[in-house]
Amino acid sequence: MLFKNYTAYWDRFHTHFVWHVGIKIICTSLVPQSRTWKTYLTMMHWSMRRQSSWVQLAGHQGTFQLSEGGEVLKLYSEVEAKCLDCLMRDPLRPFVPQYHGLVTKGDHGYIRLEDLLSGLRKPVIMDCKMGVRTYQEGELIKARTKATLRSDMYQKMVEIDPSAPSAEEHEQRGVTKCRYLQWRDTNSSTSTLGFRIEGVMMEDGSVQRDFRKIRTFAQVTEAFLFFTRRQLEILKAYHSRLLALSDALKNSIFFRTHEVIGSSLLFVHDHSSKASVWMIDFAKTTPVPDASPLRHNIPWAEGSREDGYLIGLTSLITSLSQAEKKEQYKSAKIPQ
Numbered sequence: 001m002l003f004k005n006y007t008a009y010w011d012r013f014h015t016h017f018v019w020h021v022g023i024k025i026i027c028t029s030l031v032p033q034s035r036t037w038k039t040y041l042t043m044m045h046w047s048m049r050r051q052s053s054w055v056q057l058a059g060h061q062g063t064f065q066l067s068e069g070g071e072v073l074k075l076y077s078e079v080e081a082k083c084l085d086c087l088m089r090d091p092l093r094p095f096v097p098q099y100h101g102l103v104t105k106g107d108h109g110y111i112r113l114e115d116l117l118s119g120l121r122k123p124v125i126m127d128c129k130m131g132v133r134t135y136q137e138g139e140l141i142k143a144r145t146k147a148t149l150r151s152d153m154y155q156k157m158v159e160i161d162p163s164a165p166s167a168e169e170h171e172q173r174g175v176t177k178c179r180y181l182q183w184r185d186t187n188s189s190t191s192t193l194g195f196r197i198e199g200v201m202m203e204d205g206s207v208q209r210d211f212r213k214i215r216t217f218a219q220v221t222e223a224f225l226f227f228t229r230r231q232l233e234i235l236k237a238y239h240s241r242l243l244a245l246s247d248a249l250k251n252s253i254f255f256r257t258h259e260v261i262g263s264s265l266l267f268v269h270d271h272s273s274k275a276s277v278w279m280i281d282f283a284k285t286t287p288v289p290d291a292s293p294l295r296h297n298i299p300w301a302e303g304s305r306e307d308g309y310l311i312g313l314t315s316l317i318t319s320l321s322q323a324e325k326k327e328q329y330k331s332a333k334i335p336q
């Protein structure tokens with residue numbers, strides 16, 4: 001790696017070091033035998049050559065194209081396009097990237113979305129996947145009736161925990177998608193806190209995607225403190241944005257009438273302390289009958305279609321306010 005001068009090198013080294021050691025402490029303090037440090041180093045992405053604002057923290061590779069004029073193009077999905085259409089006429093509109101309709105490029109159709117990173121310098125981003133489950137009820141039924149075995153998902157599972165697949169799954173060298181997604185949910189904070197951190201990118205472009213060991217409020221609070229570099233302004237801005245989102249959700253017909261699965265909240269800030277949170281990814285968000293609106297704040301039981309979105313939002317708000325308090329006490333030097 002070539003650095004133009006020593007200061008730039010030190011800057012990058014310092015930022016990476018503080019962030020990396022922080023995450024290691026969070027992960028290993030609660031799980032002493034954790035292999036997270038090693039995995040983390042492997043997954044770290046030193047994107048030193050990143051030219052544009054575009055970064056994809058989660059999701060499918062090849063789904064997005066960066067378009068000009070502050071827009072990104074996402075591969076067309078009818079389900080997602082329908083949701084975005086509704087959302088543009090809903091109280092949730094200010095919390096969703098603006099949707100500019102469809103476009104065809106070559107053989108593919110795309111949805112045109114506002115680029116949420118446009119205009120930000122060295123953005124810091126966190127993707128939190130919301131809800132107590134990341135599979136649709138239909139996937140569960142499919143797994144039971146017409147099980148398709150996925151060897152790629154079996155491989156991903158074995159790489160993380162060789163003892164996770166059952167004897168039968170080892171023999172078949174495959175697991176159903178639903179089984180894999182359920183395993184991911186129970187091995188993260190999804191099932192318990194109603195969300196999980198999917199990825200974080202710091203201002204130097206380093207990306208961390210392995211947050212499996214983050215399961216408790218205390219760990220999430222620490223993650224927020226690292227992600228924001230303990231800047232009270234930013235913690236407060238995120239907190240009030242989530243409270244505003246919570247209000248908008250209460251008034252949203254879209255939210256009442258949709259099962260929101262696999263959708264994320266994208267936290268974004270930059271050095272100027274501008275901070276915002278956006279709802280993204282509606283590819284697995286589907287309508288429920290008008291007569292049975294969802295509550296989103298109760299545990300899921302099969303058939304209920306409840307997604308636990310508000311359980312996740314409440315967890316995030318609680319963790320953020322704990323992080324704020326910690327920082328306030330620290331700056332006032334009040335013993336906790």
Ligand SMILES: O=P(O)(O)O[C@H]1[C@H](O)[C@@H](OP(=O)(O)O)[C@H](OP(=O)(O)O)[C@@H](OP(=O)(O)O)[C@H]1O
Pocket residue numbers: 058059060134156177181184262263283284
């Ligand atoms: O994150 P890892 O553990 O790699 O697993 C991924 C995510 O769960 C994806 O969900 P998301 O897009 O919400 O990130 C899911 O796509 P779906 O959205 O289709 O469920 C992928 O399924 P496949 O695309 O079938 O591989 C699955 O392999």
Ligand SMILES: Nc1ncnc2c1ncn2[C@@H]1O[C@H](COP(=O)(O)OP(=O)(O)O)[C@@H](O)[C@H]1O
Pocket residue numbers: 055056057058059060061063072097113114115116117125127264266280281282283
């Ligand atoms: N409108 C947007 N502006 C900027 N970045 C985005 C936008 N939408 C998505 N991203 C980035 O792409 C990632 C994946 O997006 P997502 O919609 O979840 O894709 P997928 O449907 O493939 O899972 C997010 O984590 C985020 O980093």
